[in-house]
Each structure stands twice: as C-alpha cells, then as structure tokens.
Amino acid sequence: MKTIQSMFEHLDWANRTILDTLQQAEVGGRPLSLFSHTLHAEQVWLTRLRGKDSSGLPIWADRDLAFCAELMQRNAEGFDAFFAETAEADPDRLIAYANSKGVRFTNSARDILTHVALHGQYHRGQINLLLRESGHDPVGVDYILFAR
Numbered sequence: 031m032k033t034i035q036s037m038f039e040h041l042d043w044a045n046r047t048i049l050d051t052l053q054q055a056e057v058g059g060r061p062l063s064l065f066s067h068t069l070h071a072e073q074v075w076l077t078r079l080r081g082k083d084s085s086g087l088p089i090w091a092d093r094d095l096a097f098c099a100e101l102m103q104r105n106a107e108g109f110d111a112f113f114a115e116t117a118e119a120d121p122d123r124l125i126a127y128a129n130s131k132g133v134r135f136t137n138s139a140r141d142i143l144t145h146v147a148l149h150g151q152y153h154r155g156q157i158n159l160l161l162r163e164s165g166h167d168p169v170g171v172d173y174i175l176f177a178r
C-alpha cells in the first residue's frame with residue numbers, strides 16, 4: 031500500500047498545483063469543468079471504498095474554484111483517513127459498488143485506488159493541454175516532479 035499512498039500524496043499535490051494555476055490564470059470553462067469532474071470522481075470512489083451508496087453524488091457538475099478548493103480538501107482528508115484506517119487491511123479485498131448507471135461491479139481496493147490516481151492524472155493532462163491552447167503555460171504535475 032505504500033506505493034499507492036505515495037500516488038495519493040502526488041494526487042493531492044497535483045490537484046493543489048492545478049487549482050493554483052487555474053486561480054492565477056483566471057481560467058474557467060472546460061479546464062474548470064474537467065477539474066471539477068476529477069474531484070467529484072474522487073469523492074464518488076472514496077464513498078464506494080467506504081462501502082456507501084454513491085448514486086446520489088454527481089460525477090459531472092460544473093463548480094466554481096472555491097467549491098473545488100473545498101471538495102479537494104475534503105477528498106484529501108477522506109483519503110488520508112481511509113489510508114490511516116486501512117493501513118493493515120488487505121488491499122486486494124473486494125469492494126462491491128454500483129456505477130452511475132446502476133450496474134453492479136466488484137473490484138479490489140487496490141484496483142480502485144490505482145484507477146483514481148490514474149484518472150486524475152489523465153484529466154490534469156487534458157487541463158494542461160487546454161491551458162496551452164488558451165495561451166497559458168501548462169503546469170508540471172508529473173510524478174517525478176513531485177518526487178523530486
């Protein structure tokens with residue numbers, strides 16, 4: 031679990047970096063929508079990992095930067111608590127959940143956590159592309175930059 035926890039430390043750092051960039055560039059539109067989606071998806075997966083129903087949570091909902099900052103903090107605290115509570119738990123334990131369309135699935139906690147980390151990095155890359163296309167400098171959020 032140490033590697034996955036490190037991926038989540040990176041996720042939090044990268045989210046904060048993107049938030050700062052969006053605030054400084056005063057960018058809304060699609061970059062903000064993608065960032066909001068990333069944070070909502072983290073919330074949904076955290077809810078599922080805790081064994082709770084995520085059906086009432088949005089996945090795509092446009093929010094402002096203040097809301098994103100608050101959700102980002104709640105997610106970070108939630109994942110920190112999850113890792114603290116499950117440090118000795120089996121990362122291959124199965125988590126049953128329903129997706130946003132109500133279809134039931136079962137995946138390991140390890141696979142879900144890996145998905146969350148990679149999902150965020152994918153969308154942060156899209157945000158960087160959109161920043162570049164709109165005349166702003168993209169921000170480095172690669173894992174190695176975090177590790178340095």
